[in-house]
Amino acid sequence: MPVETALNRLVRVIRRILGMPDYEEYLRHLKRCDAPGPVPSEREFFESYLRARYGRTPSRCC
Amino acid sequence: MRFIIWFAIALTGAVAWGMLALHRGETISAAWLVLAAVGTYLVGYRFYSRFLADKIFELDDRRATPAERLDNGRDYCPTSRWVLFGHHFAAIAGAGPLVGPVLAAQFGYLPGTIWIVFGVVLAGAVQDFVILFGSMRRDGKSLGQMAKEEIGPVTGIAAMIAVLSIMIILLAVLALIVVNALKGSPWGVFTIAATIPIAFLMGFWMKVWRPGRTMEATAIGIVLLFAALLGGRYVAESPSLAPLFTYSGPALAYAVIGYGFLASVLPVWMLLLPRDYLSTFMKIGVILLMAVGILLVLPPLKLPAFTRFIDGTGPVFAGKLFPFAFITIACGAISGFHALVSSGTTPKMLRRESDARLIGYGGMLMESFVAVMAMAAAAVLDPGIYFAINAPLATLGGTPESAAQVIQTWGFTVTPEQITGLAASVGEATLLGRVGGAPSLAVGMAQIFSHAFGQGLIALWYHFAIMFEALFILTVLDAGSRVGRFMLQELAGHVWEPLGRTSWYPSNIFASAVVVGGWGYFLVQGVLDPLGGINSLWPLFGISNQLLAAVALCVGTTLIIKRGKARYAWVTIVPLMWLLAVTLTAGWQKIFSPDPRLGFLSHAATLVAQVAAGSLEPARGARLIFNDRLDALMVVIFISVVLLVVVSSAWEWMQIVRKRKPAVVRESPFVETAYAS
Numbered sequence: 001m002p003v004e005t006a007l008n009r010l011v012r013v014i015r016r017i018l019g020m021p022d023y024e025e026y027l028r029h030l031k032r033c034d035a036p037g038p039v040p041s042e043r044e045f046f047e048s049y050l051r052a053r054y055g056r057t058p059s060r061c062c
Numbered sequence: 063m064r065f066i067i068w069f070a071i072a073l074t075g076a077v078a079w080g081m082l083a084l085h086r087g088e089t090i091s092a093a094w095l096v097l098a099a100v101g102t103y104l105v106g107y108r109f110y111s112r113f114l115a116d117k118i119f120e121l122d123d124r125r126a127t128p129a130e131r132l133d134n135g136r137d138y139c140p141t142s143r144w145v146l147f148g149h150h151f152a153a154i155a156g157a158g159p160l161v162g163p164v165l166a167a168q169f170g171y172l173p174g175t176i177w178i179v180f181g182v183v184l185a186g187a188v189q190d191f192v193i194l195f196g197s198m199r200r201d202g203k204s205l206g207q208m209a210k211e212e213i214g215p216v217t218g219i220a221a222m223i224a225v226l227s228i229m230i231i232l233l234a235v236l237a238l239i240v241v242n243a244l245k246g247s248p249w250g251v252f253t254i255a256a257t258i259p260i261a262f263l264m265g266f267w268m269k270v271w272r273p274g275r276t277m278e279a280t281a282i283g284i285v286l287l288f289a290a291l292l293g294g295r296y297v298a299e300s301p302s303l304a305p306l307f308t309y310s311g312p313a314l315a316y317a318v319i320g321y322g323f324l325a326s327v328l329p330v331w332m333l334l335l336p337r338d339y340l341s342t343f344m345k346i347g348v349i350l351l352m353a354v355g356i357l358l359v360l361p362p363l364k365l366p367a368f369t370r371f372i373d374g375t376g377p378v379f380a381g382k383l384f385p386f387a388f389i390t391i392a393c394g395a396i397s398g399f400h401a402l403v404s405s406g407t408t409p410k411m412l413r414r415e416s417d418a419r420l421i422g423y424g425g426m427l428m429e430s431f432v433a434v435m436a437m438a439a440a441a442v443l444d445p446g447i448y449f450a451i452n453a454p455l456a457t458l459g460g461t462p463e464s465a466a467q468v469i470q471t472w473g474f475t476v477t478p479e480q481i482t483g484l485a486a487s488v489g490e491a492t493l494l495g496r497v498g499g500a501p502s503l504a505v506g507m508a509q510i511f512s513h514a515f516g517q518g519l520i521a522l523w524y525h526f527a528i529m530f531e532a533l534f535i536l537t538v539l540d541a542g543s544r545v546g547r548f549m550l551q552e553l554a555g556h557v558w559e560p561l562g563r564t565s566w567y568p569s570n571i572f573a574s575a576v577v578v579g580g581w582g583y584f585l586v587q588g589v590l591d592p593l594g595g596i597n598s599l600w601p602l603f604g605i606s607n608q609l610l611a612a613v614a615l616c617v618g619t620t621l622i623i624k625r626g627k628a629r630y631a632w633v634t635i636v637p638l639m640w641l642l643a644v645t646l647t648a649g650w651q652k653i654f655s656p657d658p659r660l661g662f663l664s665h666a667a668t669l670v671a672q673v674a675a676g677s678l679e680p681a682r683g684a685r686l687i688f689n690d691r692l693d694a695l696m697v698v699i700f701i702s703v704v705l706l707v708v709v710s711s712a713w714e715w716m717q718i719v720r721k722r723k724p725a726v727v728r729e730s731p732f733v734e735t736a737y738a739s
Contacts, residue, residue, distance in 0.1 A: 011277060016141055017148035018342050019407070020276040029135030043273040052137045054330045054544060 021049040068108065075101020082172060082367065089362035092438045095171070096356065099179050099434045103427045106183035111191065111423040118622055118630045119195045121415040126735040128201045129411050138202070140413040143420055150408045150425045152342045154190075154400050155349065157236055157535050158393025158607075159433040161499035164506075165600060166390040167440040167448065168378040170368040173387045174437055181388075181395030182430035185637035187423040189611055190400045192618035192634060194422035197405035198412055199729040205405045205614060209707070211728055212620045217710050221613050222549060224703045225402065228606040229546045230577070231696065232399075234584030235599040236535045237322070239498035241314045241589055242596075243528055248307035249298035249489055251314070253529045254536070255307070256290035257337065258321075264336035280339045287340060291529055295521070298489055311589040318539070319582035325540040326547055326574040334540045341534035348530045352435050352507060355514040365441040365448065370473065377453035377472075378497070379597050380659040385648040389604035394433025396637065398610025400426065401617075414737070439506030446476025447484060451502040454594035455495030465494055488524035497594040500531045546577040587689045598662070598693055601652055605697060608645045609704040612638055616711035623715050624725045631715075642708065649697045662697070666690035 015022055023042050030039060040048070078098035081090065115121045129140040141149070166174035197203055203211075206225070210218025244250045260283050267279040297303045309317070325333045374382035379390060393399070404422060412418055440448060446469050450458065458465040462478035469476050485493045488508060493501060504527035511523040548564060550573045555562015561569050588595025615638040622631050655661030658668045666687045672678035673687075717723040 013145050013148075015277065016145045017152055017346070018276075018280070018339050019149060019152075020280075020339065021136075021274060023274050025139075026135040029133065029139075033133075046269070046274045049136060050330055050335065054334065054541070 019053065021046055068105070071101055071104050075105060082175070085367065089364055091360050092356060092363055092442070093360045095175060095363070095434060095438055095441075096360075099175070099431060102179050102183060103431070106187070107424060107427060110183060111187065111419050114188065114191060114423070114633060115416070115419045118625070118627050118633065119192075119418075121195070121418060123414050123416050124734055125415055126733045126737075127198060127412045127415060128409065128730070129413060130735060130737065131730075131733055132201065132410075137407060138410045141411040142413060143417040146408065146411050146413075146417065147421050147425060147428075148346070149411070150403070150421050151428050152346055153403045153407065154397075154425060155345060155429050155432055156393070156538060157239065157500075157531060158397060158399075159429050160436045160503055160531065161239060162391040162393055162604070163433045163437040164440040164499035164503045165378055165452070165596070166387050167365060167437060168369060168371050168376040168452070169383055169387055170366050170372070171363055171437055171441040172367040173372070173383055174391055175434060177388055177391055178394045178430055178433045178437065181391075182426055185611075185640065186394075186396035186400075186430065187426035188633055188637060189396055189398075189614050189618060190404050190426040191418065191422035192621065193401045193614055194404040194409055194412075194418050196618065196621045197409040198415065198418055199727075201730050202410040203405065205401045205617060208405065208621075209613065209617050212617065212624065213707075213711050213714050217616075217707050219553075220703050220706050221617075222553065224606075224610055224613055224700070224707070226546060226549045226553070227696070227699060227703075228398070228603075228610050229542055229549075230580040231584060231599065231603050231606050233322075233539055233542045233546070233581035234588065235596070235603045236538055237315070237318050237581065237585045238588040238595050238599060239500050240532045240535050241311055241318060241585070242496055242498040242594070243500040243504075243532060244309075244314055245311045246308060246492070247298075247490055247528075248304040249294040249525050250528050250532070251307040251309060252297040253290045253294040253525060254532045256293065257287065257340070257533060257536075258333070260286045260290065261333050261336040261340070264339075265332040268336070269331040276339065279336065280343060283336060283340050284343065287344075287529070287533075291522070291526060294525060295489065312586070315582075315585050315589045318536075319578060319585065321536070322539050322543050322582070323574060323578045326543040326578060327570060330544070334537070334544065337533070337537045337540060341530075341537040344530045345534055348527070349432055349435075351511070352439070353431075355507075355510040356435055356438055358514040359510055361438070361442040361510055361513065363438065363441040364443065365445050369445070374657075374660070377449060377457050379600060380657070381601070381648070381651060385644040385651075386601065388644045389601055389608065389648045391433065392604045392607040392611075394430050394436075396608065396611050396641070397429075398607050398612070398614055401610065401614035414735075436503060439503055439510060442506050442509055443502060444474075444476060444480070446474040447480065447505070448502055449474060450476060450481050451493050451496050451505065452499070453495065454497055454592070454597065456592045456594075458495055460494075462494065487520050489521035490524075495594065497596045499596075500528065504528045504531065543574065543577050543581075546580075547573040550577055587692075591686075591689075598690075601648065602693060602696055605645050605649055605652070606700050608641050609700050612641045612645065612704050613707050615641065616707050620711055620714060621727075623718055624727050626725055628715075628719050638708075645704075646701065649701050652697050653694045662690045662694040666694075 023045050026045055075098055078094045078101060081094045082098055129138050132138040163174050196208055206218055206221050209221040264279040264283045268276050272278060297307055372383040449469050450465050458468050462481040465481060466476050466478045504524050507527045508520050508523035512520045551562050551564055551569060560566060563569055584599060588599050615634045618634040619631050622634060651660055653662055656664050658665040669678060669683050669687045673680050673683035718725045
C-alpha cells in the first residue's frame with residue numbers, strides 16, 4: 001500500500017528528528033551486520049537508548 | 063546563467079539592507095528584514111561555506127563517516143541529510159535566539175539584525191561547521207575531549223569548568239524568564255503545571271505499559287497539552303480556581319528549583335524524556351508557524367531602526383550599543399553552546415562528509431533566521447508597549463498611569479488604556495514590567511498569528527506562545543541540571559573517587575543538589591533584584607556564552623593549523639578576536655564601570671552608602687551587596703578561564719607555525735566508503 005509506506009516513512013522521519021528510538025531499524029541493522037549474540041528485546045533496546053541519550057554531553061541547547 | 067541568478071540574489075539582499083538602513087519614517091515592512099537576511103544567508107552559504115568545505119576542511123565523500131564505520135543502529139547511525147538537518151536544528155534552537163533579539167530591540171531593530179545576520183555568516187556558522195567537522199573526523203569526540211587532546215590537558219579541564227559555570231548561569235537566567243512570564247498568571251501556571259502529570263503519563267506509557275512506543279505517547283501528550291492550554295483559560299476565569307494557581311515571583315522560583323532537583327534525580331524516562339519529545343515537537347511546529355505567519359502578514363515594523371538608548375541609558379539592560387548589543391544577542395549570531403551539540407549526537411549521524419556543510423553551517427543559518435523572526439516579532443509592537451512590558455517595575459512605577467508617564471519621557475507615546483487593554487485582551491491581569499523577553503515575544507507572536515490565522519483568538523495565541531517557551535525552557539532546565547551533575551561528578555571524581563560514580567545514589571543526590579542549588583541561588587537573586595534580575599543575569603549569560611564560543615574557536619583554529627592550513631586560520635581567528643574584544647570590554651565594564659547601573663562594584667558601593675545613610679535595611683543591603691560582588695567574581699572567573707585557553711592555544715599555534723612542533727592531526731584514519739556515490 002503506497003499510502004501506508006508513505007505514512008511509515010513520515011513516522012520514521014519524525015522519529016529521527018525528535019531523536020526517538022527506532023527498534024525496527026535496529027533489528028534491520030543487526031540483520032544487516034550479522035551481529036553475534038542474542039537480539040535484545042524492545043524493552044532492553046529502549047533502556048540502552050536512554051543511557052546513550054542522556055549521557056555526559058548535552059544534547060540540547062539553550 | 064548561474065552567475066545572473068547569484069547576482070540577482072546578492073543585489074536583492076543589498077537593496078533590502080539599503081531600505082532598512084536608509085528608511086527613516088513611520089514604519090517599514092518586515093518583508094525587507096526577511097529579504098535582507100535570506101539574501102545574505104544564501105550568498106554566505108553558496109560562497110563562504112563552500113570555501114570552508116573545499117579549501118580548508120577538504121570534505122571528501124569517499125571517506126567513510128563515523129556513522130558508516132561504527133554503525134550500531136543507535137547513536138552511530140547514517141541519516142539522510144535533510145532529516146539530520148531537522149534533528150540538528152531541533153537540538154540547537156532554543157530560548158536563546160528567541161529572547162536575546164527581543165531584549166536587544168531596546169536599541170532599535172537595526173543593530174541587532176545586522177549582528178544576527180553578518181555574525182552568523184562570518185562567525186556563528188563557521189564555529190558550528192568547524193567543530194562538527196573536527197568531531198566527525200574524530201569519531202564524534204566532544205569539545206572537551208578535542209580541547210584536551212589537541213591543545214593540552216589544562217585546556218581540557220579549563221574548558222570543562224567554563225562549560226559548568228556557564229551552565230549554572232544559563233539555567234538561572236532561563237528559569238528567571240519562566241518565573242517572570244508566569245508570576246501572577248493563573249492561566250500560564252495551570253498550563254505549565256499540567257505538563258508534569260502529562261509527562262508522567264507519557265513516561266509510564268513508553269517505559270512500562272507499551273515499551274518503546276514513543277510516537278503513541280507523544281501523540282497523546284500533544285492532545286493533552288492543548289487540553290491543558292484551553293483548561294488554563296477556564297481556570298483563569300474561575301473565581302474559585304484562579305487563586306490556587308496565582309503565585310508571586312519568589313514562590314514560583316522555589317517551585318522551579320524543587321522541580322529542577324526532582325527532575326535531576328528521577329529516572330530520565332519519567333520526566334525528562336517525555337518533556338523532551340513534547341518540547342522538540344512544539345518547537346519545530348511553532349517556529350514553522352511563526353515563519354508562515356510572518357511571511358503571510360509581512361507586518362509593519364513600528365520600532366525605529368535605532369532608539370536613543372544606544373547611548374547606554376536603556377531601561378531593559380544597561381550599557382552602550384558596543385559591546386552590549388553583541389553580548390545580549392549571543393544565540394542567533396554565535397553561540398558557544400552549539401559547539402557542545404555539534405560535537406555530540408550530530409557528528410555520529412552524518413552519512414556523507416559533504417553533508418556537514420548543510421548541517422553545520424546551514425543549520426546555524428536557520429537558527430539565525432529564528433532570531434531575525436524574534437526581532438521582527440518584537441518590532442511589530444508599538445515601542446511604548448514594548449517598553450511597558452520590558453522595563454523593570456521599579457522604573458515604571460506600579461500603575462499603567464505611572465508607566466505611561468515614564469515611557470512618554472523617553473519619547474514614545476502610550477496611554478494607560480492601551481496598556482490595560484492589551485493585558486486584558488491576552489487574559490492577564492497586567493503585563494507591566496514582565497522583564498525577560500518571553501512575554502513581549504508572546505504578545506508580538508500573538509499579534510502576528512491572530513492576523514494570519516484568525517482574529518479574536520489573541521489570548522489563546524498569547525498563552526500558546528508562553529506555554530511553548532516555558533515548556534522548552536523547563537526541558538533545558540531538566541537536561542542541563544543533569545548534564546551539569548555529570549560534569550560535576552566527573553570533576554569531583556578527580557578529588558575523591560567515589561564522588562565520580564554516577565551509579566552511586568548519595569553522589570547523585572549531592573551533585574544534583576550542588577548544581578540545582580547553584581542556579582537556584584542566582585535565580586532567587588534575580589527574582590528579588592529590584593531591577594528585575596535580567597539586568598544583571600542576562601549580560602552574565604551573554605558573556606559566558608560568547609566566551610565558550612571563544613574556547614570553541616580556539617579549538618577550531620588549532621584543528622585548522624594542524625591540518626597545515628595555517629594560511630586560512632583567519633576564518634576562525636577573526637571571529638575569535640572580535641569575540642574577545644566584545645566580551646573583554648563588556649566584562650571590564652560590568653565589573654569596573656563607575657556607572658552603578660552598569661558596574662557591579664560601583665553598584666555595590668552605592669548600596670554600601672545607602673546602608674550607611676540608613677535608607678536601606680542592613681540585612682537586605684548586605685545580601686544585595688554580596689550578590690553584586692558574586693556577579694563580579696563570576697565575570698572574573700569566566701574571563702580568566704578563557705584567557706587561559708586562548709593563551710595556551712596561541713602558544714601551541716606558534717610552536718606549530720614555527721615548526722618547533724610537528725603538525726600532527728589526530729583524525730581517525732581514512733577508510734573508503736562502501737556507499738555508491
